[in-house]
Amino acid sequence: xxxxxxxxxxxxxxxxxxxxxxxxxxxxxxxxxxxxxxxxxxxxxxxxxxxxxxxxxxxxxxxxxxxxxxxxxxxxxxxxxxxxxxxxxxxxxxxxxxxxxxxxxxxxxxxxxxxxxxxxxxxxxxxxxxxxxxxxxxxxxxxxxxxxxxxxxxxxxxxxxxxxxxxxxxxxxxxxxxxxxxxxxxxxxxxxxxxxxxxxxxxxxxxxxxxxxxxxxxxxxxxxxxxxxxxxxxxxxxxxxxxxxxxxxxxxxxxxxxxxxxxxxxxxxxxxxxxxxxxxxxxxxxxxxxxxxxxxxxxxxxxxxxxxxxxxxxx
Amino acid sequence: xxxxxxxxxxxxxxxxxxxxxxxxxxxxxxxxxxxxxxxxxxxxxxxxxxxxxxxxxxxxxxxxxxxxxxxxxxxxxxxxxxxxxxxxxxxxxxxxxxxxxxxxxxxxxxxxxxxxxxxxxxxxxxxxxxxxxxxxxxxxxxxxxxxxxxxxxxxxxxxxxxxxxxxxxxxxxxxxxxxxxxxxxxxxxxxxxxxxxxxxxxxxxxxxxxxxxxxxxxxxxxxxxxxxxxxxxxxxxxxxxxxx
Numbered sequence: 001x002x003x004x005x006x007x008x009x010x011x012x013x014x015x016x017x018x019x020x021x022x023x024x025x026x027x028x029x030x031x032x033x034x035x036x037x038x039x040x041x042x043x044x045x046x047x048x049x050x051x052x053x054x055x056x057x058x059x060x061x062x063x064x065x066x067x068x069x070x071x072x073x074x075x076x077x078x079x080x081x082x083x084x085x086x087x088x089x090x091x092x093x094x095x096x097x098x099x100x101x102x103x104x105x106x107x108x109x110x111x112x113x114x115x116x117x118x119x120x121x122x123x124x125x126x127x128x129x130x131x132x133x134x135x136x137x138x139x140x141x142x143x144x145x146x147x148x149x150x151x152x153x154x155x156x157x158x159x160x161x162x163x164x165x166x167x168x169x170x171x172x173x174x175x176x177x178x179x180x181x182x183x184x185x186x187x188x189x190x191x192x193x194x195x196x197x198x199x200x201x202x203x204x205x206x207x208x209x210x211x212x213x214x215x216x217x218x219x220x221x222x223x224x225x226x227x228x229x230x231x232x233x234x235x236x237x238x239x240x241x242x243x244x245x246x247x248x249x250x251x252x253x254x255x256x257x258x259x260x261x262x263x264x265x266x267x268x269x270x271x272x273x274x275x276x277x278x279x280x281x282x283x284x285x286x287x288x289x290x291x292x293x294x295x296x297x298x299x300x301x302x303x304x305x306x307x308x309x310x311x312x313x314x315x
Numbered sequence: 316x317x318x319x320x321x322x323x324x325x326x327x328x329x330x331x332x333x334x335x336x337x338x339x340x341x342x343x344x345x346x347x348x349x350x351x352x353x354x355x356x357x358x359x360x361x362x363x364x365x366x367x368x369x370x371x372x373x374x375x376x377x378x379x380x381x382x383x384x385x386x387x388x389x390x391x392x393x394x395x396x397x398x399x400x401x402x403x404x405x406x407x408x409x410x411x412x413x414x415x416x417x418x419x420x421x422x423x424x425x426x427x428x429x430x431x432x433x434x435x436x437x438x439x440x441x442x443x444x445x446x447x448x449x450x451x452x453x454x455x456x457x458x459x460x461x462x463x464x465x466x467x468x469x470x471x472x473x474x475x476x477x478x479x480x481x482x483x484x485x486x487x488x489x490x491x492x493x494x495x496x497x498x499x500x501x502x503x504x505x506x507x508x509x510x511x512x513x514x515x516x517x518x519x520x521x522x523x524x525x526x527x528x529x530x531x532x533x534x535x536x537x538x539x540x541x542x543x544x545x546x547x548x549x550x551x552x553x554x555x556x557x558x559x
Contacts, residue, residue: 217369218406218465222420223396223472232423236410314410314452 034283041284044111044275051109052101053085061094071096113285116271117292123188123267124254124296130193131253132246135200140230142205153201160198166259168195173263188260196253203249207242208234240311247304251297258293268292317381318342319476319507320366325375327361327531335361336372337531345475346505350518350539353528354554359511360403362528363478366509367398380475396424399469403481405461407453413440413464414449417471425472439467443497459490463497470501477501479510515558519543527551 029036043049059073061082068083069092082088085103090096110118141153160168172191176182182190211234219229261270272289276282320343327336335358343349351359364370365377368384368391377384379394408416417436421427440449443463453461462482469477479498483491495517502508502521512518518525518539525542527535527550535542535551543559546552 212404212406214402214404214406215408218400218402218408218468220392221367221369221395221398221400222468223392223424224420225392228423232419233408237408240410311410314412315454 029283036284037281038284040279040281041113041275041288044279044285045113045288046108046111048106048108050104050106052089053080053082053103053105055080055096055098055100055102057098059096061090061092061096063092071102112266112271112275113268113288113292116266116268117296119266119271120254120257120268120293121296123185123192123260123265124257126189127192127196127253127257128250130189131196131200134193134197136204138197138201139204139208142201143208157198157201160195165191165195165256166262169259169263184260184263184265187263188257188265192253192257192260195256196249199249199252200246203242203245204238206245207238210241211237240308243304243308243311247301250300250304254297254300255293317345318378319345319347319380320509321376321378322362322366323376323378325362325365325377326373327358327365327370328373335531336365338375339528339531339533340375341526341533341536343476343507343509345507347523348502348506348508348521349510349524349526350522351509351511351526351528352513352515352518352554352558357528358531359528360480361531362533363480363509363511366476366478367395367400369400392424396420396472397474397476399472399474399477401462401465401469401477401479401482403484405453405458405465405485407461407465407468409453412450412452413445413456413467416453416464417468420468421471436467436471439470440464442470442500443467444493457490458486459493462486462490462494466494466497466501476507476509479508479512481511481513483512483514513558515543527554529554 055071056079057073059071059079061069062072064070064078064081066083068081069088069090070078070082071080073079080102082090082103085105087105088103089101090103096102138153138156141149142157144150144153169188169191172194173182173184173187176190177184177187215233215237216229219233220226224232257267258269261267261273264270266274268289272285276285279285320341322339322341325336325339326334328334337358339358339362341349341362351363353359361370365372366379372385379398382389382394384391384394408419411419414433414436417439418432421432421435422429437446437449440446443466445460445463445467448456448460448464453464456464466477466482482498483494486494491514495514498508498510498517499521510517510522520539522539524536525539526533527542527548529550535546535548542551543555546555
């Protein structure tokens with residue numbers, strides 16, 4: 001009972017502190033004479049406003065065989081079928097020029113911010129996979145007894161960790177991207193995965209080195225060669241050990257992905273910047289963007305915790 | 316009879332200059348049980364580990380079943396499948412169940428079919444008295460049980476030789492017996508065994524020959540009767556007076 005009261009008291013303190021921080025933010029928001037307009041952000045996330053269907057090229061509206069209106073171009077091919085739209089702006093026999101409004105439609109569409117979220121998720125997911133594979137190899141090279149492999153990996157790790165990610169993105173996009181003719185997205189994935197892999201390599205190395213030497217000896221004494229012993233005995237154990245630091249690194253990866261906006265990839269951050277200039281609601285937009293990043297990172301962190309829990313069956 | 320293990324003038328010098336093995340020569344016949352005793356730091360574990368090349372040697376020669384371990388053409392991974400090893404610290408794979416530990420090498424090294432491997436592994440666990448512990452993870456087993464799983468794991472590759480590196484030293488006293496019993500059964504079945512241990516009772520009862528090592532030298536190699544009851548070497552006498 002005594003203990004219960006005490007924990008209740010301190011939990012109360014915790015809630016109180018959080019509430020007062022929220023109040024402070026709210027109060028300072030009031031002080032600066034800023035017109036908070038949260039509803040202005042919503043259409044940029046998702047909207048069901050009417051959108052118009054425009055003619056892709058010149059043509060004529062004709063009645064097709066199934067008694068539906070279609071747009072035919074000048075050579076007589078059907079390019080837009082209008083039967084599915086409820087509100088039509090054109091009639092049979094109308095002459096249509098490129099860009100004319102044919103019909104309007106009301107449906108839920110993703111706004112630029114959600115498109116940004118998708119780009120951020122895509123770029124982070126690709127980079128995560130490549131960073132993991134690359135980091136594993138560099139990490140294995142790092143513990144190799146072969147001096148060439150070992151020194152190459154040390155140079156790689158030091159070089160990548162010793163330079164800022166922003167600079168690396170510029171180098172990959174403007175130099176390597178020009179030489180190899182890379183797309184923006186590819187350049188973004190390359191720079192993010194190369195950067196993260198250097199950290200993953202160090203995590204992998206420490207994970208492998210934390211496995212007792214006897215494990216390798218036992219595996220080898222059963223006749224396994226080095227790669228098999230690594231694959232079936234050492235790495236599964238090391239993987240479990242390295243999950244918490246890997247989770248941290250991958251959360252960093254998601255956040256670092258915001259830097260690719262400098263090479264004009266419309267990720268969540270760049271979408272946020274664009275929406276600010278359209279909506280004139282910078283505070284609301286940036287808070288929304290922050291919340292969306294938080295959802296992404298906590299989702300990943302939750303997934304890794306679930307995996308950790310699953311792997312702890314043997315503890 | 317042909318020697319199944321032949322070690323000739325084996326020397327081991329560590330990079331720091333420590334001379335761990337000095338001209339150790341041992342021949343073991345098929346089915347023989349050799350027990351090596353000696354004070355700690357005498358090189359007995361090092362010698363045992365040279366027999367499956369967990370330690371490399373500086374000079375000398377080792378032949379297992381007539382195959383020169385250090386010949387260029389020798390596949391050490393192949394040779395190791397013929398030499399099972401049991402460690403002082405068990406070294407079970409903690410991410411695998413007892414059954415998984417025993418099955419791993421036959422599945423991944425010998426590439427045998429899963430159902431067959433599983434049946435053999437169950438038989439092996441049954442043999443070491445752990446039929447009801449198949450699905451337990453090593454961390455949920457007692458030390459004695461873990462060591463018995465480790466023995467089953469080493470037997471899974473059907474080796475001709477078993478090496479035991481102080482298999483009972485890390486065990487609580489009440490669990491030493493169960494492990495030694497499994498080893499005695501193995502010896503009765505005619506397994507060739509080299510055992511490094513401090514269990515003098517086991518040496519007396521099971522060994523065909525007992526060897527005494529000190530300071531990297533093999534000093535005495537004799538039958539258990541002569542070794543324990545009529546030791547002639549003064550250094551052995553001194554050692555025995557301490558441990559018996």
